[in-house]
Amino acid sequence: DVKVTQSSRYLVKRTGEKVFLECVQDMDHENMFWYRQDPGLGLRLIYFSYDVKMKEKGDIPEGYSVSREKKERFSLILESASTNQTSMYLCASNTHRERNQPQHFGDGTRLSIL
Amino acid sequence: SQQGEEDPQALSIQEGENATMNCSYKTSINNLQWYRQNSGRGLVHLILIRSNEREKHSGRLRVTLDTSKKSSSLLITASRAADTASYFCATDATGAQKLVFGQGTRLTINP
Secondary structure (H helix, E strand, O other): OOOEEEOOOEEEEOOOOOEEEEEEEOOOOOEEEEEEEEOOOEEEEEEEEOOOOOOEEOOOOOOEEEEEEEOOEEEEEEOOOOHHHOEEEEEEEEOOOOOOOOOEEOOOEEEEEO | OOOOEEEOOEEEEEOOOOEEEEEEOOOOOOEEEEEEEOOOOOEEEEEEEEOOOOEEEEOOEEEEEEOOOOEEEEEEOOOOHHHOEEEEEEEEOOOOOOEEEOOOEEEEEEO
8 A cells, every 4th residue: 555654743833934844655656746725725736746856836836845855755845934834734646657546645744833 | 726616515414325425627637536534634535537437436436427517426325424524526637647626525424
C-alpha cells in the first residue's frame, strides 16, 4: 500500500514565523501535491510538483513556497506565517507513468497560527 | 477554482438505507474520482470513472457519470455506521493528474 506521511498531525506557530510542513511518500511517485482544506471551501491546490526540482503553482500559491529536492519528499514553506493560514494541510502523491491514477493522501497537518 | 459542486451538503440516514450523493462540474473531463474523508483524517480514494464510462461498481459503491449533463452520482447501498464521513468528488480536466475538488457531502449514518 502507498504510504504518504506528513511530519506533524498538529502544529502551532506564531505570526511571522517561517513554517515548514514535510511530506514523504514511499511509492516512487513522480507527482506530489499540497492542498489546504477549509470549512465551506473544500480542498484547494496550493502547489504541485511533477518531478524533482520541478514545481507549479496551484490555485492559491500566495504566501507559500515549496521544495522538492528528492523524489520522495515535498516540503511546503510558509515564508512568514499569518493567521489566515490557519488550516488543515493535506499532501498527496500519484504516478504519471499511467493515466487516470488516483491520488494518495497523508493524514493531514492541522496548523494553527497564533 | 472549484469545479465540482456537491449535493446535498449534508445527508443523514438510518443504517441499512441507501445514500446517494451528486456532483456537478463545469468543464469537460478526463476522469472523475470520489474520495472519502473520516473526521480529522486524510482523503481515501474510493472509485475513479473515466469520461468514456457511464457506470462503475466497487463493493457497495455505484458511481454513474453523465457527461452530457456534466454530473455524477455516488450510491452507497446498505449503509453502515462506518460509512459516516465526508465524501468528495474531484475532476481531472486535463489528464495531467491535477484534481479540482468539490466542497463535499457530509454523510451521517444513524444506528
